Amino acid sequence: MLPMAKSGPGGAPLIDALFTAVSSVCVTGLVVVDTPTYWTGFGEAVILVLIQVGGFGVMTLASVIGLAVIRRMSLRSKLTTSVEVKSAGLEDIGVLLLGVVRVSFVIEAAVMLLLTARFWLGYGRPLPEAAWLGLFHAVSSFNNAGFALFSDNIVSYATDPFICLPLCAATIIGGLGFPVINQLRKHAHNPLRWTMNTRLVLWGTVTLLTLGTLYITVLEWSNPQTLGPLDWPSKILVGFFQSVQTRTSGFNSVDIGQLDGATLLGMDILMFIGGGPAGTAGGIKITTFAVLFFIILAEVRGEAVVNVFGKRLSRAVHRQAIAVALLSVAVVVAATAGIILMTDYDLGPSLFEAISAFATVGLSTGITPHLPIGGQLILIALMIVGRLGPTTFATALALRERQLSYQLPKERPIIG
Amino acid sequence: MLPMAKSGPGGAPLIDALFTAVSSVCVTGLVVVDTPTYWTGFGEAVILVLIQVGGFGVMTLASVIGLAVIRRMSLRSKLTTSVEVKSAGLEDIGVLLLGVVRVSFVIEAAVMLLLTARFWLGYGRPLPEAAWLGLFHAVSSFNNAGFALFSDNIVSYATDPFICLPLCAATIIGGLGFPVINQLRKHAHNPLRWTMNTRLVLWGTVTLLTLGTLYITVLEWSNPQTLGPLDWPSKILVGFFQSVQTRTSGFNSVDIGQLDGATLLGMDILMFIGGGPAGTAGGIKITTFAVLFFIILAEVRGEAVVNVFGKRLSRAVHRQAIAVALLSVAVVVAATAGIILMTDYDLGPSLFEAISAFATVGLSTGITPHLPIGGQLILIALMIVGRLGPTTFATALALRERQLSYQLPKERPIIG
Numbered sequence: 001m002l003p004m005a006k007s008g009p010g011g012a013p014l015i016d017a018l019f020t021a022v023s024s025v026c027v028t029g030l031v032v033v034d035t036p037t038y039w040t041g042f043g044e045a046v047i048l049v050l051i052q053v054g055g056f057g058v059m060t061l062a063s064v065i066g067l068a069v070i071r072r073m074s075l076r077s078k079l080t081t082s083v084e085v086k087s088a089g090l091e092d093i094g095v096l097l098l099g100v101v102r103v104s105f106v107i108e109a110a111v112m113l114l115l116t117a118r119f120w121l122g123y124g125r126p127l128p129e130a131a132w133l134g135l136f137h138a139v140s141s142f143n144n145a146g147f148a149l150f151s152d153n154i155v156s157y158a159t160d161p162f163i164c165l166p167l168c169a170a171t172i173i174g175g176l177g178f179p180v181i182n183q184l185r186k187h188a189h190n191p192l193r194w195t196m197n198t199r200l201v202l203w204g205t206v207t208l209l210t211l212g213t214l215y216i217t218v219l220e221w222s223n224p225q226t227l228g229p230l231d232w233p234s235k236i237l238v239g240f241f242q243s244v245q246t247r248t249s250g251f252n253s254v255d256i257g258q259l260d261g262a263t264l265l266g267m268d269i270l271m272f273i274g275g276g277p278a279g280t281a282g283g284i285k286i287t288t289f290a291v292l293f294f295i296i297l298a299e300v301r302g303e304a305v306v307n308v309f310g311k312r313l314s315r316a317v318h319r320q321a322i323a324v325a326l327l328s329v330a331v332v333v334a335a336t337a338g339i340i341l342m343t344d345y346d347l348g349p350s351l352f353e354a355i356s357a358f359a360t361v362g363l364s365t366g367i368t369p370h371l372p373i374g375g376q377l378i379l380i381a382l383m384i385v386g387r388l389g390p391t392t393f394a395t396a397l398a399l400r401e402r403q404l405s406y407q408l409p410k411e412r413p414i415i416g
Numbered sequence: 417m418l419p420m421a422k423s424g425p426g427g428a429p430l431i432d433a434l435f436t437a438v439s440s441v442c443v444t445g446l447v448v449v450d451t452p453t454y455w456t457g458f459g460e461a462v463i464l465v466l467i468q469v470g471g472f473g474v475m476t477l478a479s480v481i482g483l484a485v486i487r488r489m490s491l492r493s494k495l496t497t498s499v500e501v502k503s504a505g506l507e508d509i510g511v512l513l514l515g516v517v518r519v520s521f522v523i524e525a526a527v528m529l530l531l532t533a534r535f536w537l538g539y540g541r542p543l544p545e546a547a548w549l550g551l552f553h554a555v556s557s558f559n560n561a562g563f564a565l566f567s568d569n570i571v572s573y574a575t576d577p578f579i580c581l582p583l584c585a586a587t588i589i590g591g592l593g594f595p596v597i598n599q600l601r602k603h604a605h606n607p608l609r610w611t612m613n614t615r616l617v618l619w620g621t622v623t624l625l626t627l628g629t630l631y632i633t634v635l636e637w638s639n640p641q642t643l644g645p646l647d648w649p650s651k652i653l654v655g656f657f658q659s660v661q662t663r664t665s666g667f668n669s670v671d672i673g674q675l676d677g678a679t680l681l682g683m684d685i686l687m688f689i690g691g692g693p694a695g696t697a698g699g700i701k702i703t704t705f706a707v708l709f710f711i712i713l714a715e716v717r718g719e720a721v722v723n724v725f726g727k728r729l730s731r732a733v734h735r736q737a738i739a740v741a742l743l744s745v746a747v748v749v750a751a752t753a754g755i756i757l758m759t760d761y762d763l764g765p766s767l768f769e770a771i772s773a774f775a776t777v778g779l780s781t782g783i784t785p786h787l788p789i790g791g792q793l794i795l796i797a798l799m800i801v802g803r804l805g806p807t808t809f810a811t812a813l814a815l816r817e818r819q820l821s822y823q824l825p826k827e828r829p830i831i832g
């Protein structure tokens with residue numbers, strides 16, 4: 001980044017500029033410097049543009065390659081996948097791009113209006129400043145970036161529902177993913193036409209948000225460093241806010257470093273799962289996790305095929321979900337081991353930071369700015385791999401599916 | 417346990433007696449009290465008998481229900497699984513039990529002879545004492561129990577290959593599992609007749625031992641608390657010994673609490689994988705892990721079926737492996753969260769202890785004796801669930817396999 005992006009004399013060191021740029025364009029939100037004090041207004045605007053470009057980019061990329069998969073599928077078996085093609089309603093790339101832009105702007109504008117009004121009327125900020133705060137946080141939340149223009153992120157506004165709930169709404173909608181948003185726009189009142197993808201994402205989002213809110217609120221209820229001092233509606237608001245942010249916007253309204261180790265472990269899992277596919281959320285995606293869940297459910301029930309919401313789950317998808325999930329685990333564990341080796345941090349904070357980077361969440365126990373350059377490079381690599389890896393890898397797998405012309409004799413080892 | 421089992425006045429508290437008994441019969445080896453000083457000779461003999469009974473029990477149980485699965489399979493499709501039935505060569509339960517007893521005693525006797533000779537001739541112990549030490553550690557290692565009659569476990573003998581290598585041999589052989597041992601006895605020189613199970617376990621064991629030795633030796637090479645002060649052959653001996661012990665005997669020849677966090681994380685994974693099925697080893701089993709590995713490999717290669725060593729991997733097994741592995745992860749993570757909640761320990765030691773208990777390994781960073789009773793009860797539950805869970809769960813799944821008479825229309829969500 002240019003010297004004029006940085007407050008005070010001199011330019012930003014290369015590693016800080018690189019980290020911030022990658023974190024912005026990957027819509028992660030991890031920071032090595034304090035956003036409002038370290039960067040100038042121009043620097044903040046650069047971050048805002050990078051977030052918007054990154055958000056557009058990933059939604060578009062994922063949607064386009066999602067289209068490619070669907071087309072390839074429908075070429076191969078018109079009958080079985082035609083439902084998906086029709087109801088996804090994506091005629092061509094141009095229409096798709098226009099749709100992404102329109103949806104983004106409409107939702108960002110709505111959230112910006114709410115936030116601007118609150119900063120202006122509720123906190124007495126001058127209108128231009130309130131509008132800038134509204135714009136920045138609307139874009140940051142809808143694109144699940146988690147960058148904030150306050151040094152303590154959202155902690156000062158932890159108990160203000162007029163700030164927290166619009167941020168949550170933008171996070172959740174952005175995290176659903178474009179195919180789901182698109183389908184809801186067209187068939188909101190006709191759930192029978194929803195694809196399996198839409199149903200899995202919606203059910204998964206509701207379930208994870210509920211469980212996450214319960215888990216965080218109950219475990220932190222009397223923690224004097226976090227929810228302890230708050231009245232009970234505020235405890236629930238903060239618990240809900242923090243649960244939403246694991247899906248994967250990454251704002252924080254409590255000090256993450258003060259959460260109990262067990263709370264962090266639960267959030268590790270929520271962040272790793274992440275949001276809906278082909279959206280601004282990261283992680284292995286709710287659908288991937290849901291597929292694994294339904295495979296186990298079918299096994300426990302002793303069913304020979306995996307049925308989800310009255311449809312049969314394609315067998316090729318089973319193996320793709322396993323591959324994406326387990327390779328993601330391998331990447332995160334290897335990176336975590338690397339961070340522990342380079343520092344004296346324990347597994348708890350190291351794993352949290354690695355998952356936060358990989359799933360492009362941006363929540364932090366506070367160790368990121370103190371990592372050696374090697375550790376920050378690991379996080380940069382994790383952000384890029386986590387942003388592009390699961391999506392492109394799963395697509396590559398799906399496009400390579402083929403039938404073998406012969407089969408070997410079958411055999412089974414002993415499991416368990 | 418009876419008062420006469422405990423040194424000094426009074427009986428053992430219920431929780432200590434319960435923990436030791438469960439740890440013995442589950443062949444785990446986690447301890448809350450110091451085995452040689454806390455228990456009398458009689459108490460040690462009780463532990464020895466519990467280990468032997470537990471070892472027999474789990475080998476027999478797993479082999480018997482393994483037989484049930486194979487029979488059920490062969491009833492359903494004689495053609496495809498007849499190879500497995502033939503080469504497993506298990507005619508009936510009686511023959512099977514006799515085989516387990518004979519194999520156990522032969523190997524235990526051989527290891528006892530080696531250890532007794534060393535304690536007698538190398539360390540000048542009186543012959544009866546040397547024989548008792550030889551017997552106890554032979555039974556403890558072959559049954560992958562990891563109990564030792566020295567307060568520092570095997571640390572005093574860390575650099576003595578005449579003690580360490582027989583213990584490693586017994587651990588490895590016991591950890592292969594009875595079906596593999598049985599097949600090697602009959603067809604050692606005819607690898608073409610080996611079942612897929614035998615091949616997976618042998619290849620998996622060699623691979624995991626090699627990678628584990630490298631990982632531990634390299635990471636700890638200059639750690640002043642562990643391998644640092646040793647000469648390089650001893651470094652490799654200790655690295656190898658500790659790698660073997662994750663499969664899942666659980667002796668330690670270095671202070672586990674002094675290992676680097678990254679080393680512990682690697683050992684977490686090795687312990688979680690564990691040993692071969694239908695043996696004295698714990699964990700999700702090498703075969704389960706290998707199945708997941710080959711599924712991913714087939715995905716990456718874009719193959720429509722999963723082929724392993726020239727045979728096609730039954731599809732039902734894919735889903736069983738996923739179910740066993742992921743439910744095991746869920747159990748371990750939930751238990752770890754429980755331990756963290758009850759104490760102030762960080763994720764690193766808590767996860768290590770939970771995996772050690774679940775995979776019936778018995779390695780410890782040292783926190784087990786200091787856990788509150790609730791935490792020790794969690795470990796007791798983990799030992800029992802880990803000992804019986806994966807095996808019986810996988811069997812139940814395999815026995816319930818059935819074909820559906822109709823199929824729903826197919827659909828696929830977006831993965832990644």
Ligand SMILES: [K+]
Nearest residue numbers: 028144249361
């Ligand atoms: K984020």
Ligand SMILES: [K+]
Nearest residue numbers: 444560665777
């Ligand atoms: K053990």
